[in-house]
Amino acid sequence: SQQGEEDPQALSIQEGENATMNCSYKTSINNLQWYRQNSGRGLVHLILIRSNEREKHSGRLRVTLDTSKKSSSLLITASRAADTASYFCVGGSYIPTFGRGTSLIVHP
Amino acid sequence: GAVVSQHPSWVICKSGTSVKIECRSLDFQATTMFWYRQFPKQSLMLMATSNEGSKATYEQGVEKDKFLINHASLTLSTLTVTSAHPEDSSFYICSAAPGTSGRAPYNEQFFGPGTRLTVL
Numbered sequence: 647s648q649q650g651e652e653d654p655q656a657l658s659i660q661e662g663e664n665a666t667m668n669c670s671y672k673t674s675i676n677n678l679q680w681y682r683q684n685s686g687r688g689l690v691h692l693i694l695i696r697s698n699e700r701e702k703h704s705g706r707l708r709v710t711l712d713t714s715k716k717s718s719s720l721l722i723t724a725s726r727a728a729d730t731a732s733y734f735c736v737g738g739s740y741i742p743t744f745g746r747g748t749s750l751i752v753h754p
Numbered sequence: 755g756a757v758v759s760q761h762p763s764w765v766i767c768k769s770g771t772s773v774k775i776e777c778r779s780l781d782f783q784a785t786t787m788f789w790y791r792q793f794p795k796q797s798l799m800l801m802a803t804s805n806e807g808s809k810a811t812y813e814q815g816v817e818k819d820k821f822l823i824n825h826a827s828l829t830l831s832t833l834t835v836t837s838a839h840p841e842d843s844s845f846y847i848c849s850a851a852p853g854t855s856g857r858a859p860y861n862e863q864f865f866g867p868g869t870r871l872t873v874l
Contacts (some may be wrong), residue, residue: 688866
């Protein structure tokens with residue numbers, strides 16, 4: 647069932663700017679993952695943060711997790727046109743729960 | 755490592771025919787595989803959880819007799835869309851969670867590239 651919610655649903659920025667996407671979930675999780683999906687393609691795993699972690703970095707990506715608020719954020723720094731895609735958060739437990747996704751457009 | 759493949763990558767079929775989609779974990783064993791459906795510009799909807807050696811667990815609203823799932827081994831799950839109709843046209847994606855020890859909280863799932871089904 648859909649229990650995650652990304653915010654905003656759509657984001658349009660200029661190349662070089664930072665993009666921040668938020669995700670909220672409803673049930674308890676043992677980890678949270680962010681994925682990207684280019685139009686009409688499969689999903690690419692970006693980063694996993696465990697429930698006992700608060701922040702994690704990977705290249706230009708920074709993810710935070712606040713289990714008390716049941717929320718997470720994904721920050722993409724110095725965005726590039728190639729970052730244009732949909733981004734989803736997935737709460738991990740016994741079954742995955744996907745959010746609706748944030749559609750990011752980075753204008754060159 | 756952790757590669758999941760799907761076959762076919764796309765299929766076009768006539769209404770009323772059945773279509774089988776395979777999901778394989780190539781370099782790891784997966785007790786649990788998940789099947790999703792995604793309509794254009796929408797998120798992934800979990801259809802069912804496939805457990806090796808047992809019956810799949812279907813999400814509410816997903817017809818078991820319409821979408822047959824078989825998880826015959828730790829590296830293969832199949833989804834068969836029976837008597838496909840145009841409204842079944844969608845992007846079907848599978849994922850696999852590494853592990854061999856039955857139903858347990860998974861730490862990560864790896865996605866296949868998806869299969870685009872078009873029913874004429």
